[in-house]
Amino acid sequence: MAEWDEILHMRQILHADFDAFYASVEQREDPTLRGKPVVVGGRPELRGVVASASYEARGFGVRSAMPMRTALQRCPHAIMVNADFRLYNQVSRQVMSIFRNITSLVEPLSLDEAFLDVTDLVNDKESATDIAIKLKEKVRAVLGLTISVGVASSKSVAKIASDMDKPDGLTVVACGEEREFLAPLTVEKLWGVGPKTAERLAQAGVLTVGDLSSKTNEWMQANFGQVGLQMKRLSLGEDQSPVVVSRERKSVSAEMTLATDSNDPEALHDLVRRLSDRVGTDLEYRGIVAKTVKLKLRLADYTTFTRQETLISPVGSAEGIAEAATKLLLPELSTERFFRLIGVGAGGLVPSSQAQIHMESMTQLRLGGFE
Ligand code: DCP
Ligand code: MG
Ligand code: MG
Numbered sequence: 174m175a176e177w178d179e180i181l182h183m184r185q186i187l188h189a190d191f192d193a194f195y196a197s198v199e200q201r202e203d204p205t206l207r208g209k210p211v212v213v214g215g216r217p218e219l220r221g222v223v224a225s226a227s228y229e230a231r232g233f234g235v236r237s238a239m240p241m242r243t244a245l246q247r248c249p250h251a252i253m254v255n256a257d258f259r260l261y262n263q264v265s266r267q268v269m270s271i272f273r274n275i276t277s278l279v280e281p282l283s284l285d286e287a288f289l290d291v292t293d294l295v296n297d298k299e300s301a302t303d304i305a306i307k308l309k310e311k312v313r314a315v316l317g318l319t320i321s322v323g324v325a326s327s328k329s330v331a332k333i334a335s336d337m338d339k340p341d342g343l344t345v346v347a348c349g350e351e352r353e354f355l356a357p358l359t360v361e362k363l364w365g366v367g368p369k370t371a372e373r374l375a376q377a378g379v380l381t382v383g384d385l386s387s388k389t390n391e392w393m394q395a396n397f398g399q400v401g402l403q404m405k406r407l408s409l410g411e412d413q414s415p416v417v418v419s420r421e422r423k424s425v426s427a428e429m430t431l432a433t434d435s436n437d438p439e440a441l442h443d444l445v446r447r448l449s450d451r452v453g454t455d456l457e458y459r460g461i462v463a464k465t466v467k468l469k470l471r472l473a474d475y476t477t478f479t480r481q482e483t484l485i486s487p488v489g490s491a492e493g494i495a496e497a498a499t500k501l502l503l504p505e506l507s508t509e510r511f512f513r514l515i516g517v518g519a520g521g522l523v524p525s526s527q528a529q530i531h532m533e534s535m536t537q538l539r540l541g542g543f544e
Contacts, residue, residue, distance in 0.1 A: 183292075183348050185301035186416065188323045188331035189272065189308060190286035192340035195225035198264055199254045201317050210235070210251040215447060217241040220432060220440040224256055228340050240432040256447075258454040258491060261285075264316060265458060271311055275304065280416045284458065286335075288328050290416035302345050309343065326351065327412035329364050336362075351410025356383030363407050365400065373397075382408045425459075426467070427451040428516030434473040436511045445498050448517035453491025456519060462489035464521030466497035470505060471514035480505065481520075489525050 191197060195213040200206045210230035215221020221241040233248035245251060265284040272279045278290035291304050305322040312320050321342035323334025330351050334344040346354045355362075360382055361371045377396070379385050385393075386408040393401030406412065427448045435441060445468070456463060466488070467481040480501040488494055498517045 184290060184326055185292045185295050186325055186328055186331040187289040187291055187301065187305055187308065188286065188325075188328065188335040189268075189289065189305075189312075189320045190322075190335050190339075191268070192319045192321055193225055193227050193231075194285035195256060195261055196227040196230070196254075197225075197318050198261055199257075200227060202260070206252060206254070210248050211254060212241070212244050212248075212251050213254050213256050214241055214244075215443060216253075217245060219443045220435065220437070221443070222429070222432065238429075256450070258450050262454045262458050264318070267316055268312060268318075268320070271315060272308070275308060278416050278418060280418060282332075284454070288331065288416045302343070305343055305345070309341075327410065328414055328416065329407050329412040330354065330410050332364070333358065333362050352386065355408060355410055356381060356386065358382045360385055360404075360408075363404060365407075366404060370397070370404075423522065424467075424518050424520045425452050425455045425461075425463070425522065426469075426516055426518030427455075428469060428514060430514045431512060434511040434513050436506075436508055438506050441502060441506065441512060441515065442499060444515050445502050445517060446495050448515065449495035449498050450491040452517050452519050453489070453494045456489045456494070456522075457491075460525050461522045462487035462525045463494070463519030464523065465519070466494055466501070467516075467518040467520060468498050468501040468505075469514070469516030469518065470512060473511040473513050475513070477514075483521070487521070487523065488519075494519060 196211045199211055199213060208229065210233060211227040212223050212230050212235060213225045214223040223235060223237055223239045223241055223244050225237060226235040226244070230248055230251050235244045235248050235251065261284055269279060269281055269287060272287055272289055276289055276291055276294060280288040282288065291301055294304060295301050301324045305324050309320055309322060312318060319341040321335050321339045323331040323337070323344050325331040325334050325346040326348045330346050334346050337344040358381060360366050360374050360379060361368070363382060374385065379388065385404060388405065390402060390405060393405045397404065429444060429448060431444070464487045465481055465483045467479050469477070469479045471477040482497055482501060484497060488497065494517065
């Protein structure tokens with residue numbers, strides 16, 4: 174009986190993610206960059222970091238979030254390209270629409286990746302794997318870019334699977350084989366297990382997902398609380414979370430820890446600008462505008478605080494966010510103050526269409542006042 178229940182509820186989830194997204198888009202735009210180590214990110218003299226590295230650059234040990242300076246030490250002939258967020262945003266919208274042509278059950282996770290629930294599309298003639306192959310071909314034909322796809326019975330396993338065989342990969346985890354698939358992987362592959370948690374687990378001799386799955390619920394709860402129980406479920410491949418089509422997010426934010434604590438106004442401004450770019454493109458992509466802009470700051474001693482401003486007219490662009498965030502940053506700068514982390518956030522989100530109506534009606538009111 175239980176087995177039938179499982180089969181009846183068996184879902185087929187795809188996770189699709191662009192390979193070296195920013196770098197691949199740049200290689201597509203400029204054929205002279207193809208086959209070469211390309212890094213997209215901020216300038217080394219401004220303490221820039223790598224946002225995306227082409228697979229050629231990764232061969233030299235270059236990775237995302239690495240200081241650009243380090244990247245150029247490892248790969249001196251790497252070609253540096255400035256990020257073109259507007260273009261990435263446009264490509265993102267295009268790929269999401271390809272996904273939505275396959276199923277309306279699409280949950281974007283970031284600009285370059287999404288979950289698709291294809292359970293209802295699968296039949297005797299077409300498996301989830303067939304759909305994944307079709308999807309990869311379509312993206313290549315229409316956009317000239319490659320994605321890697323994971324196919325599994327849950328979101329968490331599908332996401333791990335898509336990352337297994339990059340670039341241009343396809344990894345299928347058959348129903349019932351989740352545990353075997355996950356067991357040899359390092360615990361950090363699990364959703365929500367960051368470096369700190371991984372270190373604590375390692376101290377207890379838990380290195381792989383298999384190690385974690387053999388810990389008792391009691392042990393997990395005693396050491397990690399509710400999160401521990403969740404980790405244990407994920408380690409067994411148990412994840413019932415549904416593909417959520419439109420997530421109502423109350424805020425959009427991006428933050429980054431600096432490579433080394435900094436009091437350098439230029440580097441800090443540069444970081445705020447880059448974070449604002451990410452937040453702004455996210456807003457544009459969702460067709461929303463923000464009424465408040467927040468700046469999160471963490472000092473070298475881990476003191477963390479936020480500053481925020483409510484704007485007279487909502488902003489929905491990278492420039493608008495950057496302007497407000499920079500204004501918030503200025504009074505916080507001083508030579509004695511070393512920053513460890515900076516975050517930029519947007520809150521009070523409303524659809525841009527609504528914001529326009531709101532502004533129009535304000536104009537009308539004002540006009541009315543003159544009569
Ligand atoms: N990104 C960023 N800073 C990071 C991580 C990512 O700006 N620390 C941006 C650039 C990436 C894009 O987000 O191109 C997508 O992130 P991914 O983690 O999917 O990385 P890539 O697509 O670049 O590479 P992969 O092939 O590993 O997916
Ligand atoms: Mg990617
Ligand atoms: Mg991604």
